[in-house]
Amino acid sequence: MEPQSTPKYQALQPQYRLLVLLVSIGFFMQALDTTIVNTALPAMAQHLQENPLHMHGVIVAYVLSVASCIPLSGWLADRFGLRYVYLSAIIIFTIGSLGCGLSNTLEQLIFFRVLQGIGGALLLPVGRLSLLKIIPREQFLSAINLMSLAGLIGPLVGPTLGGWLVEVASWHWIFLINIPMGLLGVIVTFKALPNIIEPNVKRFDSSGVLMLVVAMVGLTLGIDSFSVKGSSHQIAYILLIAGVIASALYAHHAHNHQNALFRSDLFRHQFYAIGILGNFFARFAGNAIPFVLPLLLQVVFKFEPFETGLMMIPLVLGSLFSKPIVRPLIQKFGYRNVLLFNTTAVGLCVMSFTLTTATTPEWLRALHFFIFGTLNSIQFVSMNTYTLKDLPSQHASSGNSFLSMIMMLSMSIGVAFTGTLIHFYQGTTFHLPIAQAFDYTLLTLGALNVVTMLIFWQIPKQNQSQV
Template sequence: MNATPSHQALTPEFRLLVLLVSIGFFMQGLDSTIINTALPAIALNLGEDPLRMHSVVVAYVLSVAACIPLSGWLADRYGVRNIYFAAIIIFALASLGCAFSHNLNELLIYRVLQGFGGALLLPVGRLALLKIIPRTQFLAAMSLMSLAGLMGPLIGPTLGGWMAEYLSWQWVFFINIPIGILGALLTFKAMPNVTEPEVAAFDFGGFILLIFAMVSLCLGIENFASPQYPIWWSLGLIFVGIISSFIYAYHAHTHQNALFRSRLFNNKIFTLGILGNFFARLGGNAMPFLLPLMLQVAFGFEPFITGLLMIPTVLGSLASKPIIRPIIQYFGYRRVLVVNTLLVGICIASFALTTAETPIWLRAIHFFVFGILNSLQFVSMNTLTLKDLTQQDASSGNSFLSMIMMLSMSIGVALAGTLVNMFSAYFGADQLDLAFHTALMCLGCINVIAAYIFWNIPKNVSV
């Protein structure tokens, strides 16, 4: 059968470009997951407490969230090829810096730089496809790119565990160097340097306000259980974050050139989707960090076995893809999101029932079910959030959603680390499994808030 005019196969002239963007997508997806199983090994080598290593994840994800608003403007102003090339070089050099770090502070600095490169890789790569590839071939290009994005999380935890156990934790970062070199060499061959003839002045004031808000909220939550800082310091940071958010909301309403105009929130579905995304992702996005840590630190699993146990989660996510659209079409967004949000929360809390003696086959099924539920949750929330935006607001709305997704992940990981440390101090160092179990139950309960938000979706909203 011939391809329809609206959905053509990818022609040879664009294949190298899609391969290049896929490399960036793969690097970002791999780096977001490969480090999780290696954290205890990194902590041992740097002389740090494994329970306080969540800052390594938070530094990267928060840096990505903070720099996403900058990516589109830089690409329009200086060209997609130049910015994409710069992103790969920054990402690769920062990875090298991470590998040669001698203490936690050095590692955190390079993780922030790595996050800056990562923040440019995916949005600018997607923008390049949007600007260069004909609309009739765009779906085929995005499908191929998404496949590369799924490969990173699929192999990341196992590869990270294997490297930490049989090589050294530094290889978790060294692996980005050859991939980065390949991407850099391909960039000038495959990607034209498309620019925009007229680019509005960048809203640096709003950008600084957003960074203040995100960093203050994250650091406030992350340092809450830290003995190094008094509690008033953490509360003060959270207060600064909330105040900065309100100031930005006023700025977005009054500033003509704001990064995200307040009119976006005139759309009720978009507003509910953003709020639901934020709260629902706090628990779901903390699991790739918290579960490998629990398996190794509380249950005594080896890094490689821990990585293998993460595979069923990704397989569950892949298995759910064909059924998501039919489920939403049959039940509608409201029913799917309310019920599934509660099921995800119950599934997160149910990890508290597992022990070191839980059979491997039962643990694998548990992770597989979580992968299915989590994938259904994320895809449903994302499509709901963006479905009713006008063409004029689609780009801005998508960027804001991407930023909220990464912000929620960073706060979720910070919250998970803080809860484990608080409960560890309360129950005692010899009751680590109880500390993890209690933290998991708390994270699962947060989904009740998200379910309440989704309850407000109008009943007639469908695909």
């Protein structure tokens, strides 16, 4: 059998541009709503008469529902068709956004954030799958690059747009702005996306998905329950135990059932197992910082929402700056050295946020945030590429889906863990002033990230520089 030649990359042809626009709309909406809430949390808390330090449930609810529904995306698209599933995802996301914008209590807001997350969980994977199935291979790279711009613009404008909307209108508009984009997405879906259905779809692993959902919800909400003032720790322990048991049951299920979504065969690849474990723990701090810093700036330093949003821009600019330098760094120093050094550097940088004060010069604060954004992006890209780079083709799809799920799960647990830490240091145990509670939280998150370096110590030294 002759080896396949490497496809020659081509510019995107005009007939596929509308499809890329459609997928970009979904990607932008999903990426925007992951970040736009952060700077609006104090204003939302004031309106809903809640403690701003207890508002992390708004973020956790969204991210956790995304993580829980990711395993459904590929099977649903194959079974019911790309157009119907993508259209349903946009409609669910838009209805969830409308509900969030009309919410008058924290409970209502969290409910509709869950609905948003269900739609958001389908937007990106089904959109990416649509490009993969419809666009010719030689034009796929051009399509992905164009779509990725939407994913970069969302986090770039999200915090600043959220802060601006809070000041000039109200926090409700950070959700209501999704309505016109959702309506546009519905119209374009009918024009640009055919309803491609796979003729042979394997039976859905319903029991496995149920175990995964119970595991993710139990672990995340168990940790989050410790941060709820006046709640019984007994409930938290029950949730954590349920999460651990469900995880163990799924591990057994993955080993013994051929129909399992994520077979245990995946973890026989040493690099994949190390990468998944590293991704899970090394993302706690990195994903929590965009949640912690806006609270620190507004609740402790008394910054205005719009000013806080502007201060988040250097984080994203640092991430953009890192993109062209990650590959040369890995080629020169290897995955092992880059991840060992960078994981430690991210942890130390998180700890260094305790040195910032309300009187820190703006240029120095911006530089500090830029450096963290650069290091954090290098961390994420290095971990992701190391995890997937040598995965066999028969495991590529399930391996990538499991990694996506772990990334979102780590974000939800990271934010929940951070809220619990702030409550722990400020509450009945330590009685620390709020500023010191934030400092101790940042020190704990940073130390955990440094310790995670030991996971990457297991990367073999041989052939670990191949990109």
